[in-house]
Amino acid sequence: MGALSHIRVLDLSRVLAGPWCSQNLADLGAEVIKVERPGVGDDTRHWGPPFVKDAQGQDTAESTYFVCINRNKRSITVNLSKPEGQEIIRQLVLESDVLIENYKVDDLAKYGLDYASLRQIKPNLIYCSITGFGQTGPYAHRPGYDYIVQGMGGFMSVTGEADGFPGGSPQKAGVAIADLFTGMYASSAILAAVIHRDRTGEGQMIDMALLDTQVAMMANVASAYLSTNEVPRRWGNTSPIVVPYQTFPTSDGWMIVAVGNDSQFRHFVKVGGEDHLADNPRFSENPLRVQHRTELVPLLEAMTRKKTKAQWISLLDEHGVPCGPINNMKEVFANEQVQARKLAISVPHDTAGTMKLVASPIRMSATPTEIRTAPPTLGQHTDEILREYLKLDSSAIEALHKHGVV
Known part of the structure; x- marks a missing residue:
């Protein structure tokens, strides 16, 4: 019951x-x-x-x-x-x-x-x-x-x-x-x-x-305005205070990379074969990366396009860099975690015979x-x-x- x-x-x-x-x-x-x-x-x-x-x-x-x-x-x-x-x-x-x-x-x-x-x-x-x-x-x-x-x-x-x-x-x-x-x-x-x-x-x-x-x-966005009287603005898929913390193109789709510290940034560019970016004085620390994002991001996008989404996710997971795919719905329901949680279900229906639904x-x-x-x-x-x-x-x-x- x-x-x-x-x-x-x-x-x-x-x-x-x-x-x-x-x-x-x-x-x-x-x-x-x-x-x-x-x-x-x-x-x-x-x-x-x-x-x-x-x-x-x-x-x-x-x-x-x-x-x-x-x-x-x-x-x-x-x-x-x-x-x-x-x-x-x-x-x-x-x-x-x-x-x-x-x-x-x-x-x-x-x-x-x-x-x-x-x-x-x-x-x-x-x-x-x-x-x-x-x-x-x-x-x-x-x-x-x-x-x-x-x-x-x-x-x-x-x-x-x-x-x-x-x-x-x-x-x-x-x-x-x-x-x-x-x-x-x-x-x-x-x-x-x-x-x-x-x-x-x-x-x-x-x-x-x-x-x-x-x-x-609107949660923290509304709270920020009520506390400061500063009007929040759009940042798309990027962060105003952390770089790189955004979506990136791969050779076959998109992924999310959420670099939270300088060590993760070094691992990110090392995996991509661009170690020198971590040593560049304009990009070595997060405040500098935020300051120079318009120079850095195109370089990172060129790097991420060289591998597939699956290759990037596997390599970045291995090196402890927070990341994730941007799945279409076919990829969502093919995902092993989604399947393990049994989020797609089938029920009998009078006219359809069998109807597929999303589980609670x-x-x-x-x-x-x-x-x-x-x-x-x-x-x-x-x-x-x-x-x-x-x-x-x-x-x-x-x-x-x-x-x-x-």
């Missing part, structure tokens, strides 16, 4: 931050009921290509985006614009511990599905709302998108090549980090709220905002995470949920389908 096997989550969220949160809870054992729009479903079901392929190599209707954030869930389709659909949600709330939603501020109030309304029928409900800018403030009613928030929250101001270098400009992350971190913070908040409820019997509202999360995760990174000795079911097809569990929790018979369920309620 998972650590959260006693918890039921009603998930009205779509796209990334909310589903990422509920998937974390599901991996830990919670039962998650995913509520989707009839006939359409979560927006990310249609975000492709790429789509998951079946055993014959043909595309299924399952987008790779959707499946990465919706395993271990059951899907029910409910039309929230209909009073009968709203009543289904209220009945499911009575059977649930947690509700997660990411509608615009006040959108659910018109259906009587906001926290103020639902707490009247379930006082101990834990209600987690995820929005771009939170429930208060002048931006509360603005739609929030990860890309915009990465810019507004300062992340892009310190990400990308420095001004004056080729390609120097602000850069977003390769994945939606504001969404993902908000989902992780929301998971933690919900777990804290569950503990509080178990101790006191009191439910509560959780107000999560992408912008709040993005500013908070959470490792617990007593209550391990478990991938119990593949991401659901749209409305896959509608009828069984209506029977199980609302005690409806076949004729009542058929009527709901006929009238477009589910």
Whole structure:
């Protein structure tokens, strides 16, 4: 039994931050009921290509985006614009511990599905709302998108090549980090709220905002500004205070070299057959290398291009120089450590046959995470949920389908 096997989550969220949160809870054992729009479903079901392929190599209707954030869930389709659909949600709330939603501020109030309304029928409900800018403030009613928030929250101001270098400009992350971190913070908040409820019997509202999360995760960068009033700037893949501490090209790809002291620098250039660089008075000590980086780095790049990535990693590891590859995803899943940790898993799926997913990174000795079911097809569990929790018979369920309620 998972650590959260006693918890039921009603998930009205779509796209990334909310589903990422509920998937974390599901991996830990919670039962998650995913509520989707009839006939359409979560927006990310249609975000492709790429789509998951079946055993014959043909595309299924399952987008790779959707499946990465919706395993271990059951899907029910409910039309929230209909009073009968709203009543289904209220009945499911009575059977649930947690509700997660990411509608615009006040959108659910018109259906009587906001926290103020639902707490009247379930006082101990834990209600987690995820929005771009939170429930208060002048931006509360603005739609929030990860890309915009990465810019507004300062992340892009310190990400990308420095001004004056080729390609120097602000850069977003390769994945939606504001969404993902908000989902992780929301998971933690919900777990804290569950503990509080178990101790006191009191439910509560959780107000999560992408912008709040993005500013908070700036960590030492934000702290440095608040302490000094100096605006941090972009340094790309280099360090402002250590050289060489950056990416380098090899004959067949890229690697990272993180030289932390003068001895490591000497080993680095010796392995590359350029011992003289360590004896050069402009490069012999780190402060000098920082001062003369524009002269030194091109010489090091010419050196690193003479060997393959694998050759460099092996030689530098042998000589104690911190280094690592920059792997593409094929190389990631071929890596022996990734394979040893079993980060790629396969689960049976109704349309794909077998679906490959990334395992949860959470490792617990007593209550391990478990991938119990593949991401659901749209409305896959509608009828069984209506029977199980609302005690409806076949004729009542058929009527709901006929009238477009589910």
